[in-house]
Amino acid sequence: MKEPFAKLSPFHVNPDSILETFGLKEDDFASASGEEKESMVEMHKSISYWQDALRRFRANTVSMVALFVFLLCLVFAFIGPMLIPYDYSEQYRSSQKLGPMEYSKNEETIRALSKNVEAFYATGLRPGSLTALSKGNYVISYKGKTYAFTLEKALDKSVIVMQSDAEDPLRLVKESNIKDGVYTDYTAIAYTETAAEDATVLKLRTYVFPHVFGTDSQGRDIMARTMYGARVSIIIGVVAALIVLVIGSLYGAISGLCGGPVDFVMMRIVELIYSIPEVLIVLLLQVVLKDPLQAWFQSGTSGFVKAMSDLGAGIVSIFITFAVLYWVTMARIIRGQVLQLKKQEYVTAATALGASNTRIIAKHLLPNCIGPLVITTCLQIPSAIFLESFLSFLGLGVSAPMASLGSLCSDALETITLYPYRLVFPAVILTIIVLTLNLVGDGLRDALDPRLKK
C-alpha cells in the first residue's frame, strides 16, 4: 500500500524513513516527564546589582592596581605621620637644607653614637628654635622603670645616654666628648624613681631617623610635610566632592522631578553658572572670604566653628567655592537621569498602582541614580585636589605652617634651581593620587554603568 501512495504524491513522505534519515527514535516526540523537565531548569544564584558591579570592578586589573596604589597613598598620608618621629610644623635648626637621606653633622655624630649605646636623648635633635633643655624636672620611662631627675642648669649640646644594666644608668655626655661613636667622658645623673608632678617627659630613642625626603630651608622634614600635605589634599578633595554630591544631586533631583516651569528656571540658573569662567570668580572669592571667615572664627565658640577655624580660612573658602560654583555638572547629570527614569514604564506602572511619590523616589529613582552619583563624586575628588593645589600654588589656598601638596610645590618652586627634589616628592605624590583616583573612577564607571555591559 505504501509504495504506490508515495509515488502518487511527490510531497508525501514516509514517516519511518524520516525517523531513519535523522536517526530519531519513535518516543522522541513523547511529552517530557516531570523529572526530565526539572533537569532542564538551570538554577543560577541571583546576583544583585552591587555584586555584579563588584565582580566587574574586580576583573578590571588596571582599576584594581590603581585602587591598591591609592590605598597605599592613604596609608602614607594617614598612618605615615604616626610612624616617623618628625612633625610637619617642627623646625630642626641644625638640620636645614638637607638632601634626601642626608644627615646633618650633628645627626651624623649622634648616629654613630647610637650604634654603640642602648638608648639616648640628644638635645641637638630637639625641634624648635631652642635646642637646649631648660632647667627643671624631667622624667624618663625605660624598660618599665622610671628615672626622674632635675637639671640645675640648662643643658646644651649634650646627650643623655641610657645604660640600664650599669650602676649609673643615666649618663650625661657632652657632644665634644664623642669621637667615632664612642663617648670618652661622662657624668652620672642622680635620679629617683618617683617623678615630680611638673616633670617633662623625655622620650628615649635608639636610632636617628633619616630625613627620607630631606628638609626645607627652615629645617622642617619634607617627608612629614608631604604626608601632612597629602592628608590635607585628600580631605579637601573628599569633603568638596561630598558638598558637590549633596547640593548637586538635590538640585538636579528637584529640577528633574518637578519639571515644567520650575525645571526651566532652575536649568537657566545652572546654565548661567556654567558659562561663568569660574576660576576668575574663585580667585576673587578667596580674597573676599579671608577676613570675614577670620572674624567668624574668632566670634564663634561652637564646636563647628572651632573645627572650621582649625582648618583655616583658605580651606573653608575652597569648600564655599565648591558649594557655590562646582555643583552644576552633578546637577545636570542627576536631572538627566531623573528625567529619563521618570518616563520608564515601571515608574508609570508604580504610579498607576497607587505608589506614593516617596516610595517611587526611594524604590525606583534613587537606586537607579546611585551609579552616576558614585561615579561623578569619585571623579570630583581629583578635580577638587587639582583646584586646591592650583590655588595654593598661587598663594591663596592653605597658609603656613599648614601644608597641602599644592603649597609644598609652590614653596619648592622658589628654590627649584638649588633643590629640585623638594618639588619632585610632593609633585609625584599629587600626580599619583590624581592618577589613581581617575583610574578608579573610570573603573567604577565601567562597573556601575549597565549601558556599557556587553
Next chain:
Amino acid sequence: MVAYILKRVAGSIAILLLIMVVTFLLMNAIPGSPFLTEKSTPEQIALAEAKYGLDKPLYVQLWNYIKNYCVGDLGTSLKMQEGTPVKDIIFHQGKFALSIKLGACALVIAVLIGIPLGCIAAYYRGSWIDGLLRVLTTVGVAVPTFVLAALLLVVFSVNLNWFPTLSGSLPDAKSYVLPVISLSFYYTCYIAKLMRTSMLDAIHQDYIRTAKAKGVKTHILVLKHALRNSLIPVITYLGPVLAGIITGSFVVESTFSIPGLGKYFVQCVLSRDYPVIMATTVVLSALVIFMMLIVDITYKLVDPRITLTAKEE
C-alpha cells in the same frame, strides 16, 4: 540660524552683565578700603575715595561702571599703575596680546597634536601604539600644569640650558616652546583621549561598514568618513579648553615670568585695584564667552542633525 545667533549673543551679553555685577559685589565685599595703608590717615583715604568716586552709593558706582564700559571706557588704575587708564594697561602694554598669543598657540597645538594622536590610537586599537598612547594620555591628565611647567623649567632651561629661564615678553620662537608645552599638554592629552573614544564610536557605525563593504580603503575610511563625525565631541570641548588655558596661563605666566594678563590678574586681585580687577575679569570672561559662542555656532553648523530651533531635551 540668524535668530539663534541673535539669541545666543543676547544671552552672552546678559552673562557678561551678571559677571560684572558679581565681580563688583565681590570686590566691595572685601573689608576695608583699597587705599588703606599703615601710613594713611582717614582724611587721606576719604580724599582718595572721593577722587575715584568710591564714596558714592554702590548702585551708582555699579551703574557708572556699566555706563562707561558701554562706551569703551574701562576707568583708571587706582594702585598698580596709579592714574593710568586701564585700557592702556591691558591692551597697549602688550599684556593682552601676550596672553592671547600664548593661549592661541597652546590651543592650536592641543588641537593639532591631540586629534591625530586620538585617531592613531583608535586606528591601531589594541596594539602597543594604542597602549603607549593610553598610558601617556592617562598620566598626562593627572599632572598639574604648574608641576609640568616647573619640571620643564628645571630640566630644559636650568640643567640643559636649551631654552631661556625667563621667557619675558616672548621675544623669539625659542621662548615660546616651554610655556606653550606646559599650557597645552593637559588639553592635548584630554583631546587625544576624547578623540580616541569618539573615533571608536564612529568606526562601529553602520555607514562605515557599508563604506568598507563597498571597498573604500581603510585610511580614507578613517580620515574622511569617520573623522568628520567623531570631531563633534571635540568641538564641543573647545570652549572649556579655552577657559582652562586662561586658568593655566595664571600659573604658566608666573612660572616663566611672562608679563601677561593672567599674571597681572592675580596681582591686581591681591592688591585690590578695583577698576583693573573689573576690567581684567570682564575682558577674560568676554573672551571665554565669545569662544563658547563660536564653538556652539560651529557645532550646529558642523552637525546638520542638530536642529537650531528644536527644544533641547
